[in-house]
Amino acid sequence: MSPRIDDLFNLTGKTAVITGGSRGIGEMIAEGYIDAGASTVIITARKAEALQATADRLNAKGAGKVIAMPGDLSTPEGITAFADAVKAEVDAIDILVNNAGAAWGAPLGEYPVDGWDKVMNVNVRSIYFLTQELVDHLRGAGTEDDPARVINVGSVDGLRACDIEHYAYSTSKAAVHHLTRQLAKRLKHENVRVNAIAPGPFESNMMAFALRDEEARAAVAADVPVGRIGNPDDMAGLTIFLASKAGAYLTGVTIPVGGGIATAD
Numbered sequence: 001m002s003p004r005i006d007d008l009f010n011l012t013g014k015t016a017v018i019t020g021g022s023r024g025i026g027e028m029i030a031e032g033y034i035d036a037g038a039s040t041v042i043i044t045a046r047k048a049e050a051l052q053a054t055a056d057r058l059n060a061k062g063a064g065k066v067i068a069m070p071g072d073l074s075t076p077e078g079i080t081a082f083a084d085a086v087k088a089e090v091d092a093i094d095i096l097v098n099n100a101g102a103a104w105g106a107p108l109g110e111y112p113v114d115g116w117d118k119v120m121n122v123n124v125r126s127i128y129f130l131t132q133e134l135v136d137h138l139r140g141a142g143t144e145d146d147p148a149r150v151i152n153v154g155s156v157d158g159l160r161a162c163d164i165e166h167y168a169y170s171t172s173k174a175a176v177h178h179l180t181r182q183l184a185k186r187l188k189h190e191n192v193r194v195n196a197i198a199p200g201p202f203e204s205n206m207m208a209f210a211l212r213d214e215e216a217r218a219a220v221a222a223d224v225p226v227g228r229i230g231n232p233d234d235m236a237g238l239t240i241f242l243a244s245k246a247g248a249y250l251t252g253v254t255i256p257v258g259g260g261i262a263t264a265d
């Protein structure tokens with residue numbers, strides 16, 4: 001590979017914080033960042049044992065250091081406690097990936113208030129307040145040539161009206177996309193870029209109900225314009241791009257990564 005291309009897509013020496021890094025999409029991103037040379041990747045989730053197991057697996061690769069830092073981002077206290085722990089560990093943050101999320105489905109007429117609040121608090125409120133807590137560490141890491149990055153995980157369901165009745169979820173994801181633009185505008189002169197990704201179906205706990213067997217999996221794949229679900233390379237490729245020098249000129253965008261859902265259907 002030419003040195004120029006290596007330089008463009010390299011995360012050597014970078015410090016990243018990834019919420020929801022214990023499994024699914026967050027784990028795919030954490031592994032991609034370690035493979036791209038990141039020196040420190042802090043991952044968080046509520047279940048400490050599973051989080052540590054993921055950190056152990058990635059640390060066994062012998063590349064950068066993955067630190068498991070358990071936390072609950074559904075409450076303001078949990079967000080502050082996690083942010084304090086991060087700030088005690090590192091002086092600057094090059095990449096913040098706001099990935100942790102929750103879903104809740106129920107028919108119109110039966111959707112519960114507590115389900116609505118749970119989804120909104122994890123999917124939207126935590127992104128804003130965690131970013132607010134860590135923004136000085138991002139400002140401290142960013143330079144004009146290589147700004148710090150915030151990557152928010154939205155969804156194709158925030159780009160279109162979908163068939164599944166998960167009202168708070170799809171609404172929360174549209175809010176994530178808009179919050180991304182709002183923060184990008186506020187931080188445009190401060191060497192912090194803020195972008196979002198909008199995934200289609202990827203293998204994860206959240207999608208386990210829809211990918212439970214071969215028949216269900218085939219039905220999900222058939223609904224994707226390109227005919228398959230997303231894989232770890234699809235997720236790592238896009239998020240390495242957004243975090244690396246190659247993505248330095250993007251801010252305020254939401255990039256769909258869903259095999260054509262909401263873009264070619």
Ligand SMILES: NC(=O)c1ccc[n+]([C@@H]2O[C@H](COP(=O)([O-])OP(=O)(O)OC[C@H]3O[C@@H](n4cnc5c(N)ncnc54)[C@H](OP(=O)(O)O)[C@@H]3O)[C@@H](O)[C@H]2O)c1
Nearest residue numbers: 020022024025045046047072073100101201202204205206
């Ligand atoms: N998979 C897909 O097809 C798909 C499509 C579009 C968008 N997305 C989005 O991608 C993101 C990741 O989802 P996923 O599919 O990978 O789901 P997942 O397998 O359920 O992973 C969710 C992650 O978030 C953590 N988490 C959940 N609630 C948390 C809280 N209150 N505090 C801290 N961490 C919390 C989970 O760990 P604990 O349970 O231990 O806390 C886990 O690490 C979500 O924002 C989701 O909406 C996924």
